[in-house]
Amino acid sequence: GSNDTRQAITIKSTSNNGQACAIGFDVGAYVGQSNGGKTGGIPRAYVATYDPGYDNIFRMIKTLYSQSTTTGLVTSWPVPGNKGVHFAWTYDIDAQDSYVLAYECAKDLQSRGMKGTINWQTKLVKDAYDVAFFSEFYRNISLVEALGNMELASHSVSHSPNLEQFAVGTGKEIWDGTKYQEDNYFPFIGECMNATSGVWTTSIPNATTCETPNDILYFFTLGGSILGEARVSKYILEAISIVSAKVQSFRTGHLLYPDTLPQILVATGYKYSSSGASNDRNSHMPYQAFYNQAYNQEVDLLEFPLSASDEDGQINGDFYAPGTGGYTDGSYAWQQYQVVQKVAKYGGQYTFLIHPTSHIIPDVVQTLFSDKLAFQQTLAPLVANISYFDTMSGRGDFHNARIASGIDVAVFGNVVTVTITLTKPIVDLTLRVPTAWAFMSSTVGVQATSGAVTLLNTAPAGTVTLNFQTSGTVTATTNPAPGAPTTTSTISMATPTIPAPTPTPSSPRVVDDFSDPSRYSSEQNALGFYVGDDGTAASRISVQADWLLLNVNNNTYWYSNLGPANTCNDYSSFTKLSLAIRYPTTKRIGFSVVIQDTETTACTGLIQHSFDVTALINSATAGSDGWFHLDIPLTNFNGTDLTRMRAVALTSFASACQVEVDYIYFS
Missing domain, CATH: 3.20.20.370 (Glycoside hydrolase/deacetylase)
Known part of the structure; x- marks a missing residue:
């Protein structure tokens, strides 16, 4: 409520797409102290694990910005x-x-x-x-x-080992190979073996104590400076x-x-x-x-x-x-x-x-x-x-050039012009844009994919112009378009088109998004129905980090039921099956997707309808996160009766390997 002072962050949207955000702690101090290593007790681990820290705060601010301004729709990717x-x-x-x-x-x-x-x-x-x-x-x-x-x-x-106790130094430290210790920078590490007497085991000029009365074995440097x-x-x-x-x-x-x-x-x-x-x-x-x-x-x-x-x-x-x-x-x-x-x-x-x-x-x-x-x-x-x-x-x-760059966005009806100002040369800079924008042209060589455009190789300091079409037809009288590019793209790309709308149900039916390890351990998918492999994956199946990890081979038959047993489950309002798959240990491996329906209108018996996705996998391009996102028209499963659906399965893997599955849904 309005009197609730326990909220750390509150956000209020306005009628003109603006958003106001109040943060109840000092973000600058938190970031500054973090960068200086002064937040002892907050991090849960030192290294080797993932703790996002203040990255999440910056991601939230970036999201607010991108949702509130036209310019914010275009961002430069950090990699x-x-x-x-x-x-x-x-x-x-x-x-x-x-x-x-x-x-x-x-x-x-x-x-x-x-x-x-x-x-x-x-x-x-x-x-x-x-x-x-x-x-x-x-x-x-x-x-x-x-x-x-x-x-x-x-x-x-x-x-x-005692660098943090070093003096700053004079700035005149040198090393002359023709000399030994005299006039040279000569840090020397000794070893203290006896905490009581403080005797050095190596002969160091002017060293009389270990300077470490509590340690039995300790190394200590004399003569050093930062x-x-x-x-x-x-x-x-x-x-x-x-x-x-x-x-x-x-x-x-x-x-x-x-x-x-x-x-x-x-x-x-x-x-x-x-x-x-x-x-x-x-x-x-x-x-x-x-x-x-x-x-x-x-x-x-x-x-x-x-x-x-x-x-x-x-x-x-x-x-x-x-x-x-x-x-x-x-x-x-x-x-x-x-x-x-x-x-x-x-x-x-x-x-x-x-x-x-x-x-x-x-x-x-x-x-x-x-x-x-x-x-x-x-x-x-x-x-x-x-x-x-x-x-x-x-x-x-790369990072210095990226943070010194600028982005401007101008809208001309259904055409969007993005101008990138580069103060330094930069290698393979990527701009993230809305996926609904279709790439049209660029003044430099680029690689365009859905939602992203990468400036290929090293872009010199100066300006780069990218043009996109949002939807519909642009006419010169009502929607003045920007000038033609001065340089033709150095790579060949298919001309982007806006696909015609396809009739789809109001929402997809998610078979599983693998977001709940405990649910999966109970052999249930997101629909609440049985999922398993009947031992063909040697029980080496687990849900990790919001995706399914499978150890598969040619005999693996992993399946997920689409409704109650001995029931005709109607999926006739859907036109395609979508899934995401990734290969953590090998190159892409072919396999088959199977849809089961029933033999009779009484919904008994099973018929397998298989589609080999090997060609689809081989022609697909993985996203930056390694996932292959596959959309399979249900017409590819020849003879399937969509009014009598029973299960979807993954099988016939070309070789033994590990695969990960992020989602399976019908739409």
Whole structure:
């Protein structure tokens, strides 16, 4: 009611399509504190799971805007190429064997046509942590650079566990290879073994205490500064690059995040960071960092928070749903596949970290590198159809260009002209538009699909014009149309048409939307009737994340009843069957859809009417989220009596695989 003060958000619509929204908490403070890692206790997990945080608030505001203004009908999608996730494989090189194994990770990505970012620790001194592996193995960086698909990025000099206690530094820190300690940036990590006496086990000049009276085993760095970690590592990496790379991305050791880090990275020439964690920062989107991690002054640094790493689960190449393969909660690859799918619903970023090493240090569970590579080889193809794989800098450049762009919408009767103003070049920018708009023309090469238009390749700075038709016929006298495009599209596209209206019932009949796992566990579909597979899927069926997961083979016969048994169920008012299917572990696989009717007017006996959808699947284009949306005219099920319907079934899969089903309905 009007006196109810418990509502966090209230929305009131006006007669002219406007909407007023009152939010009962400080969104800016929540976002700012989240970006600065100052909301301890709010996130339910650090990484490796999905907690949307303030993303949901921004999505709500975006929806309100798009429903209230003509301009809001057109929005720029946060991921290039109309994909669901801006995905980055990242690798932290902070152990001696990592310098060799990094090449194996990069080579595997190259074979898949994928990119990634490698963060190299430039360790220059042997200490309690490790040998001076940069000095010994730096030539391996050249081997990786020669592959051509990996970004060169920094992972600091010392990988210090006490980075947050470092002084800012002088800004004069250098490394001169002709010298050793004198006049050089020389962070040295010692190991404290005795908490009582505070004796160092390694000889460090001027070190007399462990500075850690409560820990039995502890590493501590002397002689470090935050400016030195950023400045020196960048200088060294750029100096040895065989492709004259500019180091623009940084990740701290241990994901530590000193408050002064944002402005120090900007001051030393970095543009992008991935040192925060997605759930901890309450967002799966990139964000602009703040000075001192407060929230009153932005700095020119984009943070891409880490989504998950090889230290957050039992990493291997297994892909099993919960309750199968010996995994109560599902294998780690399965879990991360679910996270990627959820982020893909609104176009977020996903950043995975792999340490290419089998090395073990205290408090970290040892994992073989072969298991980590197997995980990459399992997850990469699973998410390939919904992901745009990029480097850290590639993602940052896209995001900066996107948020600096502008969109204007002008309506001329039934023609809509959209003008995009680009202040920077941008790759594969996608505009989301109402699905009722039919694409007409563009001043640059585009790819047009229902509800989306992608500017192909790199669009230069300047303006781009897109024209759409909403419905009906446009005449010059009453609906002045914009001028013809100056550049013909570089791809061939069928001329969009507005389909004639088809008589349909007032509402579809949903057989199942798989939104209720408990209902499905009771063997009931959305109509309240029996669903099952009679053991042909070996009971490996479950509802996960609002869709059905099936482990199928050529003998699988999964079916869902359309009404009570021994009853003639009348579906004669419907003309088509629609379903959505996705393949999480394989390429598209053909199968058949079966409709059952009855032999007699007494509604007894069953007749199978099968339609092979293989050709339909092979010609279909998956959406950015990987789903194939199939519409099958009921006339394809030859001889079916729509007044005596019994069930719909999925069967005759071409090979054993996993499939997901999002919905089945008649309309």
